[in-house]
Amino acid sequence: MSLWIQVGGGYRAGEQRVVRQLELRAMDIEHYSVAESGYVPGHCCEGFEVLEHSPALAFELDVPGSLQLRCSRIEIHEIERVETVPAWFSERGFDAHLPAPPPSPAEWRRLFSGYSVAVTWRCYGGPPAEPDSVPADYTGWFIQTIERVPMTTGGLFVSSYRDARPGGITLELNDPGARVLWVVAGVIVSEISGVEVSCGNVTLTGAAWREHLASTYPALEELCRSARGA
Structure with missing residues (x-):
């Protein structure tokens, strides 16, 4: 699973931004599910919800459908990169x-x-x-x-x-x-x-x-x- 957040630079199209990317590798997966048609690349998720009453690591993400994961452990690799901000247009x-x-x-x-x-x-x-x-x-x-x-x-x-x-x-x-x-x-x-x-x-x-x-x-x-x- 790859997550990223902008930590520096600009937000206008064509400017440079600094992105911190987290690569999450789940081990010994007990449960993994994503709501049907629930994944949108580039979706902005405002944090995650820890699922209680489970002996395993368990959390839920809004992607924007519900993504749930339960596993024994997670390996995290962090990298930073500089990239050009892509253009996006509002439709309203x-x-x-x-x-x-x-x-x-x-x-x-x-x-x-x-x-x-x-x-x-x-x-x-x-x-x-x-x-x-x-x-x-x-x-x-x-x-x-x-x-x-x-x-x-x-x-x-x-x-x-x-x-x-x-x-x-x-x-x-x-x-x-x-x-x-x-x-x-x-x-x-x-x-x-x-x-x-x-x-x-x-x-x-x-x-x-x-x-x-x-x-x-x-x-x-x-x-x-x-x-x-x-």
């Missing part, structure tokens, strides 16, 4: 760093309409709201497609709005059925001159962010191209 949130304040509520509705996506503003669990009733700092508000308002409580959540120069906005999707909102919003910010987008542990220019969206969500990107006549 991104932060856009802008040279000016983000679009206004009315501008967001107009920009989505340009991609043939009809949206409205709302508070959590609330009815549709006209852009002129949404405050200039719309932190805590949601953008949602009009047809999904009756069946949802949220949509695309604005978790941060920054109107200074530079400005910025952080968007998080809390409605998996409205993935089009996240992608189209990403395409919209990618077209703002001078934008930088942080997603996961990666920061990209607007053009590179749009390329990422196009390669990850080709069907929705094709919808955007058709709407723009590109």
Whole structure:
């Protein structure tokens, strides 16, 4: 069994990090089990649980399913290595760093309409709201497609709005059925001159962010191209 933890270096894609790796070799195994489809490579486990009432060494790990091991002894070998931090992208949130304040509520509705996506503003669990009733700092508000308002409580959540120069906005999707909102919003910010987008542990220019969206969500990107006549 191989476990590792980062003990130094950076966390952004392309930086160098120091990893301490523990190789565990179990001896005289009495019991070993992993929940079906319960192992995910790279899963972050926050410690382990010691199993009581057993004369053997016994513990349980979250991998993220349950991994249980009982054995008489464990040999541990420890090594450290330096490696490049790999890139990973979130599928539900991104932060856009802008040279000016983000679009206004009315501008967001107009920009989505340009991609043939009809949206409205709302508070959590609330009815549709006209852009002129949404405050200039719309932190805590949601953008949602009009047809999904009756069946949802949220949509695309604005978790941060920054109107200074530079400005910025952080968007998080809390409605998996409205993935089009996240992608189209990403395409919209990618077209703002001078934008930088942080997603996961990666920061990209607007053009590179749009390329990422196009390669990850080709069907929705094709919808955007058709709407723009590109």
